[in-house]
Amino acid sequence: MAYVPSFSTRLLVLLLTLLPGLLRAQALIETVETVPAVNQWLQPGDRLQVRLKGRPGQRVTFLKGLPMTELAPTLTKGQRGIYQGTYVVQPSDTLNNRPILFQVLRNDTVALASAFSRSRVRFLSPNTPQLALTKGQLAYLNYGLGEDRLGGAKLGYLDSAVVLHLTGMVGNQYRVRLAENQQAWVPQEVVRLLPPGGFVPTSLTGSWSVSGDSLYDYVQVPLDARLPYRSQLLTNPTRLVVDVFGATSNTNWITQRTGIRELGDVHYEQVQPDVFRLVLPLRHAQAWGYSIGYRGNNLVIRVKRPPARLRLQSLTIGLDAGHGGTNVGATSASGSQEKVLTLAIAQKLRQVLEKEGARVLMTRETDLSVENGSRVLLMRQLNPDLLLSIHVNSSGSAAVQGTSTYYRYVAYRPLALAIYNELLKTGLKGFGNVGSFNFNLSGPTEYPNALIETAFVSNPEDEKRLNDPAFQQQLAERIKDGVEEFLKANRAKGLRGWLQQEPAPN
Ligand SMILES: [Zn+2]
CATH class of the missing domain: 2.30.30.40 (SH3 Domains)
Structure with a gap:
């Protein structure tokens, strides 16, 4: 006799078949997240933003029962069951690196479902900085x-x-x-x-000492703590502007000792109650670099002077062949590797520069992996007069081609521009001289520097030239010419940047 399932058995089978689908449809909470979905510390006044995806038409809360709003389908491309919530952190709130609790409620009290965010949130107390x-x-x-x-x-x-x-x-x-x-x-x-309990750092500024030794000019400002600062090297007229945050002037004099050669009429402004600004005019139109650091709690700004002789044979030039080792850089469709091309060009440039009597310091001389951070530190230590970083450009579009140079700080634009103008003489198309470029090796303030993206390896015409040793030699010669043009312009400019600041004689 054939087995005939009873009605209840059939119902059970039907239920089991449909169950996964029913469960899916019934998921009260599918996903929860903070927005952005990363760990956060928030202080009073900041917004905690959250999102929940679940079943439409529910009463949904987060944190401590705060209501979330279901978004109108017009805001979600028709999707239903998307809830968002915002909470502005209050001074009395505490939360110590906890995930955020989400709940779906019935009758405002019974939790039908709950979930925690993956990210954790901390509310900072303003009373414990x-x-x-x-x-x-x-x-x-x-x-x-x-x-x-x-x-x-x-x-x-x-x-x-x-x-x-x-x-x-x-x-x-x-x-x-x-x-x-x-x-x-x-x-x-x-x-x-730091462990809790510290005070927010502030300081009065002491009186400055401005001095010079055989190599540099210095400004020293005594502070009570090592406060953060930012600097800008500005042009026309050339001056270094340093903001010290949390500092208020008690600078009652600025002693200018002997030996100062590059710094002009140094002075300060209290630009806002907690921002102390040092204004350091330079005597030469072209700035040759500076560094800022602390000796104890004294802020020390060290300003470089121009090289004694503005000729290649008196200069030390840092030369950086981009990428190397496991860092191949850009690769063309036909397999040309940036790291190989940059080293070949840099080696030729080294020879060209050394032939002119320059001293050249390389960041790498072989197919070696060197982190960009290590290159920056190496150059900080070697302290060249200039730095040139050689790269090869690449684009998703094979049609894009040409040569380009890059600088980060306007004061170093003349070097990048002089090299760019010379590179155009090779017949490469112009891709531009690019400023504010946020590249590691353009970041140092210690010396004028230029990043040179010789040509596009992703463009067949450029690529052919990049691989041609004769053209590599041409690139090296033109880059050297660019540096010479830069030096020539500096010889001509001399003290003009400084003289512009002097009152006109009657
Ligand atoms: Zn590169």
Whole structure:
């Protein structure tokens, strides 16, 4: 006799068949997340933003029963069951690196479902400032949270053991309060958190000492703590402007000792109650570099003078062949590798420069992997008069071609521009002279520098020329000519940048 399933058995089978689908349809909570979906530290006044995807028409809450709003389908491309919530953190709130609780409620009390965010959130108490110290030789601040292949736009490097007041965190960057209405971001890996209980760093500025030794001019400003700072090297007239955050003037005199050769009429402004600005005019139109750091708690700004003789035979030139080793760089469709081309061109450039009597210091001389950070540190140590970084460009479009040069700081634009103008003489198309370029080796302020993207390896015509040793030689000659033009222009300009600031004689 055939087995005839009873009605109840058939119902059970039907239920089991449909169950996965029913469960899916019935999921009260599908996903929950903070927006952005990364760990965060928030301070009073900041917004905690959250999102939940679930079943439409529910009463949904987050944190401590705060209601979330189901978005109208017009805001979600027709998708239903998307809930969002915003909470402005209040001074009395506490939350210590916890995931955020989400609940679907019935009758406002019974939780039908709950879930936690994957990311964790901390509410900072303004009564217990979170401080940190910069660490390492390459600590830096970013303007914002942007990220691309060049990293976030950098505000500048900081010395080690600089005290930072952290007011937030998003993902792997801390927000730094610099001054009233001024903030920056710092990557987690370049700071060490301090235990709670410290005071927000501030300082009165002491009286300055301005001096010069056989190599450099110096400005020293005594402070009570290693405060963060930012600097800008400006042109027309040439001057270095340094803002010290958290500092208020008690500078009652500026002693100018003997030996000063590059610094002009140094002075300061209190641009806002907690921002102390040093204004350091330079005597020459072309700035040759500077560095900022601390000796104890004294801020020390070291300004380089122009080379004694503006001739290649008196110069030390840093030369950087981009990429190398496991870092191949751009590769063309036919297999040309950037690291091979940059080394070949750099080696030819080295010979050309040395023939003119220049001293050349390379970041790599073989097919070696060298981190860009190590290259920056090496050059900081070797202290060249100029740095040239050689690269090969690449584009997703094979039609894009041409030569280009890059600089970060306007004061170093003349070097990049002089080289660009010479490179155009090779017959390569012009791709441009590009400023504010956020490349590691364009970041140092210690010497004028230029990044040279010789030509596009992704363009067949450029690629053919890049691989031709005779053309590589031509590139090297033109780059050398560019440096010579830069020096020639400097010989002609001389002290003009300084004289422009002097009152016109009657
Ligand atoms: Zn490159």
